[in-house]
Amino acid sequence: MSKTKRKGNGVGQLLIPLIAILLLVVFNLIRDPSFFSIGTTVNNAGTTVLSGNLISIINGASELAILAMGMTLVTAACGGQDISVGAGAAIAGSVFVRVLKSGSSITGLTVLLAFLACCVVSMLFSSFNGTLVAVFGIQPMIATLILYTCGRSIAYWINGGATPTVSSGIISSIGSFIPNVPIPTPIFIVVIMAILLNLAFRFTNLSLYTQSVGINQAASRLNGINPTFIKMLSFIILGICVSVAGTIGVCRLSLINHETLLLDVEMDAILAVAIGGNSLGGGRFRISGSVLGAYIIQMLTTTLYAMKVPSTDVKAYKAVVIILLVVMGSPVVKKKVSGLIARRRAGSAGSEGKEAA
Amino acid sequence: MQQNDTVLSMRGICKEFPGVKALQNVDFTLRRGEIHALMGENGAGKSTLIKVLTGVYTKDKGSITMEGTEGEADIRSPQDAQNIGISTVYQEITLCPNLTVAENMFIGRDPGLISHKKEYERRSEEMLRSLNIPARARQELSSCSLAVQQMVAIARAVDMNCKVLILDEPTSSLDDKEVQMLFSLMRDLKSRGVGIIFVTHFLEQVYEVCDRITVLRNGELVGEYPIEELPQVQLVAKMMGKELDELEDMETFGQKPVPQDETVYEAEDLSSTASRPFRFSIRRGEVNGFTGLLGSGRSESVRAIFGADHVTGGNVKVKGKSVRIQKPIDAMKNGIGYLPEDRKRDGIIADLSVRENIILALQVMRGFFRPMSRSEADKFADEYIAALNIKTASKDTPVGSLSGGNQQKVILARWLLTHPDYLILDEPTRGIDVGTKLEIQKLVLKLAQEDVSITFISSEVEEMLRTCSRLIVMRDRRIVGELKDDELTQANVMKTIAGGDGQ
Numbered sequence: 001m002s003k004t005k006r007k008g009n010g011v012g013q014l015l016i017p018l019i020a021i022l023l024l025v026v027f028n029l030i031r032d033p034s035f036f037s038i039g040t041t042v043n044n045a046g047t048t049v050l051s052g053n054l055i056s057i058i059n060g061a062s063e064l065a066i067l068a069m070g071m072t073l074v075t076a077a078c079g080g081q082d083i084s085v086g087a088g089a090a091i092a093g094s095v096f097v098r099v100l101k102s103g104s105s106i107t108g109l110t111v112l113l114a115f116l117a118c119c120v121v122s123m124l125f126s127s128f129n130g131t132l133v134a135v136f137g138i139q140p141m142i143a144t145l146i147l148y149t150c151g152r153s154i155a156y157w158i159n160g161g162a163t164p165t166v167s168s169g170i171i172s173s174i175g176s177f178i179p180n181v182p183i184p185t186p187i188f189i190v191v192i193m194a195i196l197l198n199l200a201f202r203f204t205n206l207s208l209y210t211q212s213v214g215i216n217q218a219a220s221r222l223n224g225i226n227p228t229f230i231k232m233l234s235f236i237i238l239g240i241c242v243s244v245a246g247t248i249g250v251c252r253l254s255l256i257n258h259e260t261l262l263l264d265v266e267m268d269a270i271l272a273v274a275i276g277g278n279s280l281g282g283g284r285f286r287i288s289g290s291v292l293g294a295y296i297i298q299m300l301t302t303t304l305y306a307m308k309v310p311s312t313d314v315k316a317y318k319a320v321v322i323i324l325l326v327v328m329g330s331p332v333v334k335k336k337v338s339g340l341i342a343r344r345r346a347g348s349a350g351s352e353g354k355e356a357a
Numbered sequence: 358m359q360q361n362d363t364v365l366s367m368r369g370i371c372k373e374f375p376g377v378k379a380l381q382n383v384d385f386t387l388r389r390g391e392i393h394a395l396m397g398e399n400g401a402g403k404s405t406l407i408k409v410l411t412g413v414y415t416k417d418k419g420s421i422t423m424e425g426t427e428g429e430a431d432i433r434s435p436q437d438a439q440n441i442g443i444s445t446v447y448q449e450i451t452l453c454p455n456l457t458v459a460e461n462m463f464i465g466r467d468p469g470l471i472s473h474k475k476e477y478e479r480r481s482e483e484m485l486r487s488l489n490i491p492a493r494a495r496q497e498l499s500s501c502s503l504a505v506q507q508m509v510a511i512a513r514a515v516d517m518n519c520k521v522l523i524l525d526e527p528t529s530s531l532d533d534k535e536v537q538m539l540f541s542l543m544r545d546l547k548s549r550g551v552g553i554i555f556v557t558h559f560l561e562q563v564y565e566v567c568d569r570i571t572v573l574r575n576g577e578l579v580g581e582y583p584i585e586e587l588p589q590v591q592l593v594a595k596m597m598g599k600e601l602d603e604l605e606d607m608e609t610f611g612q613k614p615v616p617q618d619e620t621v622y623e624a625e626d627l628s629s630t631a632s633r634p635f636r637f638s639i640r641r642g643e644v645n646g647f648t649g650l651l652g653s654g655r656s657e658s659v660r661a662i663f664g665a666d667h668v669t670g671g672n673v674k675v676k677g678k679s680v681r682i683q684k685p686i687d688a689m690k691n692g693i694g695y696l697p698e699d700r701k702r703d704g705i706i707a708d709l710s711v712r713e714n715i716i717l718a719l720q721v722m723r724g725f726f727r728p729m730s731r732s733e734a735d736k737f738a739d740e741y742i743a744a745l746n747i748k749t750a751s752k753d754t755p756v757g758s759l760s761g762g763n764q765q766k767v768i769l770a771r772w773l774l775t776h777p778d779y780l781i782l783d784e785p786t787r788g789i790d791v792g793t794k795l796e797i798q799k800l801v802l803k804l805a806q807e808d809v810s811i812t813f814i815s816s817e818v819e820e821m822l823r824t825c826s827r828l829i830v831m832r833d834r835r836i837v838g839e840l841k842d843d844e845l846t847q848a849n850v851m852k853t854i855a856g857g858d859g860q
Contacts, residue, residue, distance in 0.1 A: 205720060205728045208713060215708045222665055222695065222703050223771075224686035224721040283708050342375070 013277035016329040017292040020275070024299050028053075028306075035306065040182070045172075049182045053302055061298035062186035063089070063245040063262060066193050068272035068290040070238030073206075076214045077234040078133050079282030080140025081270045085242050087151020088125055089262040092118040092246030094158035097166055097256045106168040119243040125151075126239030127232065134231035148266070155258035165255040175251030186248050190291075193244060197237075197287060210234060214282035268297050275325050296325070362388045363424065364552040365410075365443075365521050370419035372405055377750060379405040382419075383578045385571055387521060387552040389424075392543060394563045394584075395556050397573035398596055398790030400748055400760035403556055406573070407523055411445050412438045424520060444514030445523040452510055454499035458485070458492050462513045484512050488542055504535030508542055515546060522546065523554045528562060529788060540566050558788060560589055574598050597792045613826050614805035616643030620677065621810045622662070622693070622779050627671030629661035633834045634671065637662070639779060642808045644801060646825035648818065649854055654834035655814055656698050659781045662812075663688045663695040676778075689722050694772035698783040698814075700761070704768045707757030711749050712738035714756045715770045722775060741770035746796070762793035769797070779810045786815055798824050818850050830854055 028035040038052040067085050074082050099114035100106055125147060132143035174185055201207045212220040213227045220227055249261050274280055275296055276289025300321055304314045327333060365387040372380040380402045387393050397403045408414045410421065412432040423430045426441050438445075452461045459474075459481035481494035490508045492501050498509065507527055514522055524543070528536045543553055543566055555567060563570065563584075570587055572579040572595045579595050587595070623638035632654055639645055647655035660666050664682045673682050675691045682688045688695070697703035706714055716734045723729070729737075738752040745766045749759055756767050765785060772780055782801070786794040801811055801824050815821050821828060822845055830838040830853040838853040 203726065203728065205725050208717070208720065208728070209725070211709060211713075212706050212717065216702075216706045218703050219697075219706055222663075222685050222697055223718050224684075224689045226684075226686075 013286050014289055014292065015277075016325065017276055017289055017296060019328070020296050020325055021292065021299070024296065024303060028303055032306070043177060045169075045177065045179055047177055047179050047182070049177050049184075053306065055184065057295065057299050057302045059184040059186055060302070061294045062190045063248050064265060064268055064272060064298060065190050065291045065294040066241045066245045066248075067238075067265060067269040068276070068294045069193060069197055069287050070234075070241030071269045072273050072276070072278055072285050072287050072290040073210060073234040074140065074238050075270075075273050075278060075280055076282055076285035077210045077231045078140045079214060079280075080133070081266075081273070081280065082126075082129060082144045082235070082238055083141055083266045083270075084125075084129060084144040084147035084151055085238070085245075085269055086262045086265045087148050087155070088122060088239070088242040089246035089249060089265065090152050090155040090256075090258045091125060091158065092122045092243040093250040093256045093261050094155040094258055095121045096243075096247050096250055097164050098158050100166050101164055106166065106170060108170060111168075111170050111174075115243070115247055118247060119240060122243035122246070123236050123239040126235045126242065130232040130235030133235065134228045152258050155256075155261075159256060159258055163255055163257045166250070167254050171251045171254055175248065175254065186252075189244065189248060193241070194287075194291065206233070211284055215284070268294075271322065272297055275322075275329070277329055364389050365424070366422050367406075367410065368420050368422075370406065370409060370421075371417045372409055372414060373417055375750070378576050380409070380416075380576050383573065383576070384581075385578075386581065387554060388569075389520075389552055390547050390550045391568040392547055392553045392555055392566050394567040394570045395554055395573070396563065396570055396592065396596055397579075398762070398792050400575075400763065401573040401596070401790075402576040403573055404525075405576075407445070407525060407554070407556065410438065410521075411435055411443060411523065439517065439519075442518060442520035443523070444517060444519035444521070445525060446507060446510045446514060446527060447525050452498055452506065452513075454497075454506075456498060457495050458498055458501070458509055459494040461498050461509060462516060466517065480516075481512075484516055485509075488512055488515070488545060490542070491538075502535065504531045504538055507531075508539065511542060511546070515549075515551065519551065521552050521554065523556070525556045526558070526788075527555075528557060528559060536562065558790065560592065560791075563592075564589060572596055593791050596790070613824075614642055614644065614802060616640040616805075616810075616826065617808070621675070623674045624662065625672040627661050627668070627673060629657070629666040629668045631666045632657035632661045635661075635836050637829070637836075639810045639812065641778075641810055642805050643827065644805045644811045644813055644825050645827040645829060646813045646815070646821040647829050647831060648814070648821060648850060649831035653831040653854075655831050656783055657834070658831070659695070659783055659812055659814065663693060663781060665695065665697070686721065689718065689775065692776075692778035694718070694775055694777035694780045696765075696768050696772060696780070696782045696785055698787075700764055700768065700788075705756050705764050708755050710753045711742070711747070711756050711759070711767055712752040714767050715741055715752075715774060718771045719774045737774055741774060745770050745773075745800075762789035765789055765797070766793070769800070773804075777809065779812075780804065781812045781814075783814045784816065785813070786817070786820060794820070818847055822847065822850070 025036070036052070036054045038050055038054055040048050041051045043049050071081060071085065074080075095118040096114045099117045100110060103110040129144050129147060132138045133140050173179065176184060178185055209220070209225050209230050212223070212225055213230045217227045245262060250256050270280070272293030273290045275293035276286065276291070278285045278289055300318055301314060304317050305311070309317055363386055367383070367385040370380050370383045370385070383402065383406060385406065395403050395406065405414065409416045410432070412434045415433060421430045421432060422428070423441050423443070430441055432438050432441070453464065456464065459478045462481045462484070463477045478494040485492055485494065488508070490505065490512055492505050492509060498506055501509065511522065527539060531539065543555070547553060555563070557563060567584055569581060569583055570592065571581045572592070574596060617640060619641045620638050621641050625636055626634040627637070628634040635658055637658070647658060649655045657666065661668060662682075664684045664687055668683050673680055680687070680691055682691065685695070706717065712734055715738050716729055719737070720729055735752065741747070742749065742752060747766045747770065748763050756764055759767065769785065785797050798820065801813055805811055813821060813824055825845070827839065827841040828845060828850060829836055830840065830850065832854060840849055840853065
């Protein structure tokens with residue numbers, strides 16, 4: 001009994017995102033039965049690769065999914081969101097390209113070095129955010145507003161005002177396909193990030209500490225946890241996510257455009273956290289919910305484009321669906337629904353009891 | 358007998374939560390112009406009954422009838438309850454502190470948008486005067502004392518023609534004088550025919566103002582008694598469901614434990630941002646207490662020992678070795694545990710499960726990179742839920758949904774699990790029921806016998822006299838005396854606190 005209950009609780013938070021995915025899938029299948037069919041094409045490099053809407057949804061959501069992972073941790077620990085991840089990714093991408101360009105040729109080693117450099121820079125910027133939040137106690141949205149405002153200017157300086165391009169086989173295998181592998185590489189990167197984060201949860205107390213600090217900072221401190229460190233850590237992990245997302249973004253296009261790279265992604269990332277059933281006020285969290293949220297947002301966008309909605313109108317339609325999702329996930333509706341389910345269950349349990357008697 | 362006398366009657370009320378039968382077939386009757394105590398231990402169903410009555414919860418079964426309302430009263434929201442004349446004043450003030458008294462009394466009661474400020478102020482002034490409430494209508498509410506704020510909340514309820522007034526733990530943050538003020542207001546309302554439901558943990562207060570007592574236990578009705586037919590000892594026995602002699606056995610307790618010679622902890626000139634320098638030591642297996650009035654610095658002193666506030670100076674030795682305790686983790690690594698005074702603010706992590714709350718301190722001591730396996734955590738949780746008799750639906754239940762006494766036991770379990778040498782308990786029995794109080798006191802003595810040193814702080818001096826072998830008395834953030842053995846009498850403690858020993 002207790003086991004089934006635990007399971008029930010676990011799915012509880014994911015119920016809304018799962019329903020949302022189901023509805024989107026059914027809607028698309030009715031509209032166009034071949035919407036999710038996966039085909040194969042041969043790309044420029046001569047590799048046979050998978051193609052189709054499903055692949056492009058999962059591939060396209062990669063950066064968002066990675067950012068949503070980090071955003072979930074920051075939200076849980078600090079009870080607020082980082083709105084500078086888009087600008088941060090532009091900086092990270094710029095550093096990545098700048099380091100690559102400084103070498104004479106692009107090799108595996110220089111790409112690795114460039115990525116490490118952009119990782120370090122990202123972590124520095126996110127520690128700046130983290131310091132404002134964890135040490136000075138500034139509201140996360142206000143603290144990250146600074147970098148949100150100036151981040152793309154910093155990226156502009158790093159790029160020297162241009163939009164430099166990097167063309168290399170290695171870059172395109174990160175951004176699109178590795179030769180002879182039919183699945184887009186960003187999908188693998190999401191999987192790797194998810195595994196890494198999972199390992200961190202398994203082999204450290206990151207999850208317990210983060211939730212404790214998010215729920216009750218004073219009590220956490222009195223139990224020997226250092227809330228400043230935990231909040232800082234959440235920002236630094238988000239920093240790593242930002243650098244990975246920025247790198248993917250650059251590699252997709254083989255160029256860095258500091259004005260458009262991952263533009264407005266911060267709002268989608270926050271939305272992914274919320275759709276995933278996580279409280280934006282901090283505390284308990286589920287990374288898997290946020291990742292599902294990211295795929296829902298991407299699926300929604302792809303669906304709208306497939307319906308030939310003009311790109312200028314997409315945002316408005318997206319908003320309508322999002323209102324529905326957020327209301328469905330609101331405490332008021334949840335309570336009503338769970339009340340209904342409980343009543344029905346009690347009713348069926350009662351009749352079962354009678355039958356048994 | 359006289360049917361007309363009844364203002365409110367609740368019959369066969371049932372309410373079930375997942376896994377818990379909170380109320381089973383409970384009856385409750387309130388007459389005009391009586392003060393009726395609703396008594397029971399934590400988790401007995403008092404709050405649930407009140408919440409059903411005020412529309413916070415909807416009942417599963419049963420009926421509620423109110424005088425002046427045709428047939429069954431259908432209460433589905435606090436607004437419904439208010440409309441038929443049921444008002445509640447909670448322990449925490451739910452008014453707006455930055456509005457004036459008059460505004461607070463009339464806010465939200467006006468159907469239109471235009472407010473009649475002058476008219477309100479006049480009527481408030483009248484009301485305050487007729488109820489003898491020492492406040493002025495145009496005064497900002499936050500400038501009144503807590504007691505007066507509470508009285509304003511009551512005045513607001515009375516002005517809304519309430520027939521049933523529910524006072525939920527109104528006295529827990531008031532001092533004696535304020536309690537008396539509140540009581541005279543309650544008696545005044547009683548003479549005006551208002552029926553008052555009084556929920557409290559203080560037994561003496563029940564006998565001071567109430568006419569009748571309804572006792573609940575485990576969600577069931579034990580009975581309704583006129584006050585003169587139920588002496589205090591029997592009331593306690595009814596609440597706990599225990600026989601009298603069993604209770605007496607608890608009252609006498611065992612021998613106080615004899616401390617050993619080894620000094621477990623000593624501090625010289627220890628000070629923090631919140632406490633003045635003081636000197637303190639405790640021996641192995643000793644139970645001592647800090648006493649003094651609120652604000653005398655007793656909590657601040659023990660917080661300094663644990664490093665809960667920023668430590669500014671002093672030399673500390675643990676088992677004879679000099680150590681630095683700057684923050685809680687330092688104290689924990691030196692075998693010190695601390696149960697904080699404010700359970701909600703500093704103790705529980707409300708949304709986390711009982712299991713996570715129990716293992717938290719031990720987990721933190723083991724370190725960030727050494728998480729406990731799920732099976733080990735389950736084992737610890739099961740062990741302490743059984744050992745301390747924690748009432749919870751399961752170990753996955755969020756601790757915030759437990760009753761106060763059980764939350765306190767979870768925090769106790771958390772520290773016991775770390776097997777501390779020295780355990781500081783700041784007000785472990787505040788706001789919890791008699792049964793759990795005795796359980797905790799017994800546990801303290803048992804731990805001391807197992808060679809744990811304990812500092813036990815309580816606002817109730819009797820409780821400390823019963824458990825402590827040494828009492829440190831504080832006044833104005835200074836230690837002003839130390840009492841032990843034969844000096845440990847209530848009179849002596851009072852004298853030392855007051856400083857009346859001829860200085």
